[in-house]
Amino acid sequence: MLMEVLNLRKFIVPLAVIGLAVIFGLNLQDWNQPSTHFNDMLGVSNFSVAFSGLALFITLIILVMAGEYYTNDENHISDYVAILIFITAGAMMMMSFNNLVMMFLGIETLSIALYALAGSKRFDTRSNEAGFKYFLMGSFASAILLFGIALVYGSVHSFHLSLIASFISENSTLPPMFITGVILIGFAMLFKVSAAPFHFWAPDVYEGAPALITAFMSTLVKIAGFAALYRLVTIGFNNGTPQTDQMLYVVAILTLLTGNLSALAQDNFKRLMAYSGISHAGYMLLIVLSAKSNVSSTLFYYSAAYAVAGLAAFSVALPVFKSTGSELLSAFNGLGKKNPVMAAGLTMAMIGMAGIPPFAGFFGKFYLFTKAFESGLFYIVLLAVINSMIGVYYYFKVIMAMYGKQPDETQIENPLSYQLVMWVCTALSLLWGIVPSLLTDLLL
């Protein structure tokens, strides 16, 4: 804001990028140095450092694109950047909380900022709708979360994760109040990660929100939700009580099927990404379900692979949307002829998302299947395998539009920052796909 007063808007984005890079470095300094902060509300561990690093990286990429994305809206760029960084702060809280209150704070910091951003195209009714819908549904979910936390507190007399865990292990039969609380917390978390049947907001909000925010939601917000859920299940709930496991099992099946089957019928790129995000949530729920066999590295790898593929896809989609004025799949028609480099980038992103080698998405799926199999989730893995076949079809719809359809007249402008993001993300996806130990060995 100070910058605004001094009329230095031009420098906001570079400064924020540099700031984030510095924080990224500071974050890495905590590696292998577990500590707790704020009266044991936050616990820094390798898990939280790795995920926070990923969160900062995603924000950095989004900011690089934001400079270009908001060129026509420079008056408000400081607001956008500030809110984006708020979201990151919330996400980082969700990745390192030790205490349910801190988790709630993180979720709220992230969500409230996101409601504002989803509706930030003031004169666009769809964006208003998205913001409003997200706000209504999200605050409802927050209320449920709070109710759940209260019930858990009522039985444990503490918000602290380790005390909840020892409460579970000390009591052979858990009081119904506690179980209800846990399930309610579960509902709210599943809403945040858009798992079926709590997913209905996602396609509308993804479609209505400005495309850059959609990119942010589909990567960082989802990953933060899963990091929080994983932390909750592993540290707080002793790797899952039978009740939560049953719930997650059913939800995972539903999510996989809903996400993939609905994605087949989409003709809007953002809705397609929303449903593909739902199906990825299904895969990631499998990781949470196999929490007993120490899968934090799998979750991290999968998240990172998913993030870079998603960012690469949006780095191509954003300039295409801008130049064609359309967000339908038909906007990509003939991109292979108009701009072969962008088309190649999007193709690689889609192949990565579909989980085909040599990209990181493939290894993510492979680790996931292996770990889930190891935990005895035989049938659901088979279902996930079948779902990844379905996934290929809709990812290839984009590829087919780019190469198979005739191009129209519009020229695609592709500014440097988008190109940069595309190259960086594709290179990372390829690098992590060829040398997966770069990431997987971090959290062993």
Next chain:
Amino acid sequence: MLSLELLFIPLFASLLILFAKGKAARALALVFTLIQLLVTGYAYTIYKANGGAAFEFTQAWVKSPVINIHFGVDGISLLMVMLTNLLLPLIVLSGFNREAKRPHIFYALMLFMQFALNGVFLSMDAFVYYIFWELALIPIYFIAFNWGDENRAKVTIKFFIYTLVGSLLMLFGFVFLYLSSPQHSLDWNTLTQFKTCSCNQTWLFWLLFAAFAIKIPIFPFHTWQPDTYKSAPTQGTMLLSGIMLKMGTYSLIKWLLPIVPDGFKEWQAVVITLSVIGIVYASIIAIMQTDLKRLFAYSSIAHVGLIAAGVFSFTQQGLQGSLAQMFAHGINVVGLFFCADIILSRTGTLQISNLGGIRNQNRLFSSLFLIVVLGSVALPLTNGFIGEFLLLYGVFEYNTWLSVFAGLTIILGAVYMLRMFQNVMSGPDSEHISSFPPLHWNEKLVLILIGGLIILTGVFPAPILELTQPAIDNLLK
């Protein structure tokens, strides 16, 4: 270390060609495929056929789950590597008088395909093998999709999804094997020594077999094949039919048989029967075909059906024959599709009824085409003969009646191939064939080389049989 060179020459070439322009792209492609052929030839000369793996390369890759990069060849895989690297220069050369749009991408994809195919045949770790198996799918998808005919969008996505369904089931099977193997490894040596209980092999067999059966394709998994062959550009069809389907038949011998031997024996009868049904079915459909490319596609289903039946007869002759026939079929089918392409480029049609009288116009083409046709109907002294003979012998040892039906392939094959030849080449002059321009130098060269190979390996099949003998003896132990 030689296996690494075999892998990285095409990969390097593929990246290099991406930056070449126009005609330089195909010239570069030819140069690199020839270099690759020389390296393969060198590998053949120094390879000692003793049943074990040669040119091994091992390198730890991922710590958890344990994955090692492991390359190496035995006689069976070396034969396939030779086939791949022998056909690639021919396929590249066959495009020398054709104008492909964006040739640098086309040939880069083709060389990338060669890289992936070599990788499939060289891999000794199931996981690495799987990665190459999938990698091979991507370039051929784009070749068929970007350079195919007007039906390509529908056809290629069907092909892609169909084959991917198979591979994902295979991956599922490999994950299971990985977790149940005591050392937690997917190395070929581990997998073949450790045997999971036959209760699991029953269904594991189908998981792995599905991937191979779709790729080969074995009846009733073949429905993607004729359309894809028809609509892919000719060079793509050559890659698909000449080399890529051999990935499936090769994997039956190299991966399926030694890893799930009990499952293999349990389902042997079912698969042989399916294969024989496929042979007869595809032959009959081939007789009905009016389109040259579709006819060759169905004849290919019949031939690979016989190869699969030979593998599943699980006899020395059957296995030997299948390998000899894979090598022969690769050469013949590339020749057939090339001849179809020559005819199409000159007459503008592939409808058999519209063709006729080409022999009067062009004697040389007619004679060369005849050699290819005779090779594929397995006339003695051509390369098809020794393979089909051994295959039928193998099936005969397994079951007399099945071999009778399988033997129909030779009769029916002669019917549709010779009838086609008669209608297309001799017969009365059709109005479509007012003139048949002479062959280009590259067309002549490719056809003469293919004809030469057909006769050469038909007269001297011993080197092929000797190469694979020790590895097959190992399998049968």
